[in-house]
Structures are given as structure tokens and as C-alpha cells.
Amino acid sequence: MGMEYCFGVDVGGTSVKIGLFQTDGTLVDKWEIKTNTENQGSAVLPDIARSLEGKLKEHAIDKSCVEGIGIGVPAPVSADGVVQNTANIGWGYKEVKREMEELIGLPVEVGNDANVAALGEMWLGAGKGQKDMIMVTLGTGVGGGVIVDGRPIVGSGGAGGEIGHFCVNYEEEDTCGCGKRGCLEQYASATGIARLARIRLAKDDAPSKLRECEAKDVTAKTVFDALKEGDKVAEEIAEEFGSYLGHAMANLAAVTDPSVIVIGGGVSKAGEIIVKYIEKYYQEKVFFANRNTKFILAELGNDAGICGSAKLVIDKNGR
Numbered sequence: 148m149g150m151e152y153c154f155g156v157d158v159g160g161t162s163v164k165i166g167l168f169q170t171d172g173t174l175v176d177k178w179e180i181k182t183n184t185e186n187q188g189s190a191v192l193p194d195i196a197r198s199l200e201g202k203l204k205e206h207a208i209d210k211s212c213v214e215g216i217g218i219g220v221p222a223p224v225s226a227d228g229v230v231q232n233t234a235n236i237g238w239g240y241k242e243v244k245r246e247m248e249e250l251i252g253l254p255v256e257v258g259n260d261a262n263v264a265a266l267g268e269m270w271l272g273a274g275k276g277q278k279d280m281i282m283v284t285l286g287t288g289v290g291g292g293v294i295v296d297g298r299p300i301v302g303s304g305g306a307g308g309e310i311g312h313f314c315v316n317y318e319e320e321d322t323c324g325c326g327k328r329g330c331l332e333q334y335a336s337a338t339g340i341a342r343l344a345r346i347r348l349a350k351d352d353a354p355s356k357l358r359e360c361e362a363k364d365v366t367a368k369t370v371f372d373a374l375k376e377g378d379k380v381a382e383e384i385a386e387e388f389g390s391y392l393g394h395a396m397a398n399l400a401a402v403t404d405p406s407v408i409v410i411g412g413g414v415s416k417a418g419e420i421i422v423k424y425i426e427k428y429y430q431e432k433v434f435f436a437n438r439n440t441k442f443i444l445a446e447l448g449n450d451a452g453i454c455g456s457a458k459l460v461i462d463k464n465g466r
Contacts, residue, residue: 157452217456265292267455393428411445
């Protein structure tokens with residue numbers, strides 16, 4: 148019996164990241180291709196299939212040695228690999244699993260991108276060895292993957308673990324991208340933190356380094372950079388961010404009792420400093436039985452998606 152392989156594919160709005168793995172978790176090769184979103188994204192899957200075929204040739208790997216292909220997509224995905232709508236790729240209703248299997252002639256598993264990122268961190272990253280964990284991805288939005296007993300919560304329509312749309316502020320007047328008001332995403336995503344900063348700076352004229360970047364250029368990064376330099380206004384913004392996220396995690400912990408909560412996404416690049424603010428407010432509201440949950444920063448960065456997608460295939464084959 149030769150070496151067994153699988154592919155992990157992470158489909159994003161601008162690029163598709165792809166990894167070729169051995170089924171023991173060894174990453175053999177990784178690369179990216181552009182996401183062609185024209186014509187409702189009709190070229191996305193054929194482009195991926197062509198790229199995978201090319202890699203198999205390049206590495207002289209026979210298809211019989213490939214267990215399958217895992218694909219993470221930025222949308223809720225049903226258990227049978229169907230998405231209803233994927234705005235930033237241009238897809239409407241799409242039978243991703245069936246179409247990809249027809250294109251490449253190999254088994255395909257499909258999952259939501261935040262769920263597979265969580266799976267990746269559990270398998271090869273910060274959550275290694277844990278079976279019950281929550282991963283929060285703080286990027287343009289807030290994504291979530293909730294893993295219970297080693298498996299992501301998918302739910303009836305594939306929207307399990309969408310923690311960015313917890314309502315955390317019942318008084319909010321502004322609307323979230325989803326159309327509702329007061330979602331966690333409005334306070335804890337990169338865009339949300341920048342929004343908190345703009346609101347705070349407009350409130351009074353307290354001195355702050357953040358005023359140097361005209362209000363429009365305040366980003367989550369500038370907030371946390373200023374925080375590291377002891378900026379008082381940045382500290383108030385970090386406290387507000389931490390209170391929304393920490394309280395939301397305390398509520399979620401009461402449901403799933405995780406051993407770890409992994410913080411990933413672009414905002415997590417600010418490092419350990421952000422964990423302090425989240426943890427403080429988590430401990431303030433947490434049910435006593437969930438007090439020992441550890442907060443840790445994600446380790447795999449942009450590779451979490453390809454790792455978790457590959458793991459979908461391995462889990463399917465019951466390893």
C-alpha cells in the first residue's frame with residue numbers, strides 16, 4: 148500500500164488556497180490560484196479541478212492514492228455539500244460536492260470556512276489534542292467554528308457556529324451587514340473595532356495617538372498599536388471590544404463547555420494583548436463550571452482552512 152494523499156482547498160473571495168497533504172497531516176505542497184468571480188463564479192470549481200490535476204502530474208501521484216478533496220467555502224454548507232448563496236464568490240444555489248466530484252472523479256467533502264478553520268486548528272494547530280473547542284475568527288467579519296467531541300457543529304442548514312451574529316447589544320441603532328442590529332460582528336471584527344474607534348473619537352477631544360490617523364484611516368491595527376504604547380483612548384476601545392466578545396464567549400461556553408477558545412483571524416495578529424481584554428470580561432460573566440476554559444491564539448494563520456478542509460476528508464474515512 149503506497150502513501151495516501153488528500154487535498155485541502157480554502158475558497159476565498161480573492162484567492163483559493165490549496166494544500167496537498169499526506170493523510171498523516173504532512174503538508175507536501177501548498178499554492179494559490181485566483182478566484183474568478185465573473186459569471187456567478189462559474190469558473191471557480193473548474194479552475195480548482197485543473198489546478199489539482201496539474202499538481203498530481205507534477206508530483207507523479209496517481210489518483211488511486213488520493214482519498215479525496217476537502218473544500219471550505221465562505222457560506223453555510225448543508226451536510227450534502229450544497230450552498231444556497233455565496234455572495235463574495237458569486238454563487239447562488241450550488242451543489243458544490245456533486246459538481247466537484249463530476250469534474251475530478253474523486254470523493255469531495257465540503258464545509259463552511261470558519262468551521263474548517265476550527266477543525267484545522269484542532270488537528271494541527273493551537274487546539275491540538277482538544278476535543279471541545281471554540282474558534283473565533285476576527286477578520287472582516289466574525290466567523291466561528293464550534294467543535295464538540297471532535298466535530299464541528301453544522302446544524303440543519305449548515306449555519307451552526309455563526310457566532311458573529313449573536314445579538315450582544317439590544318440597544319444598537321446601526322445595522323449589521325446581515326440586516327439585524329447589535330451583532331457581535333459590529334464590535335469585534337476588524338471593521339467593528341474601527342467603527343468603535345470612530346465613535347469613541349467623535350465623543351470628545353481626549354488626546355490620543357489615534358487622532359493622527361484621520362478618523363477614516365483608523366483600523367483595528369492602529370487601535371492595538373496605540374494600545375501597546377499605552378494610549379488611554381485605545382485602551383477604552385479595547386475594553387469595549389473585550390466586553391462584547393468576552394461576554395458572548397461566556398454565554399457560548401455555557402452551551403458547549405469548551406476546554407479552549409482559540410482566537411484567530413487578522414485581528415489576532417495583535418498578539419497576546421487582545422486575549423487579556425477578552426478573558427477579563429469572559430471571567431466576569433462566566434458560569435462557574437466553565438471558569439477553566441483557556442484562551443489561546445490561533446497558530447496556523449492562513450493555513451487553518453486548507454488543513455481543516457483536508458481533515459474533513461480524513462474524518463470521513465474514519466481515521
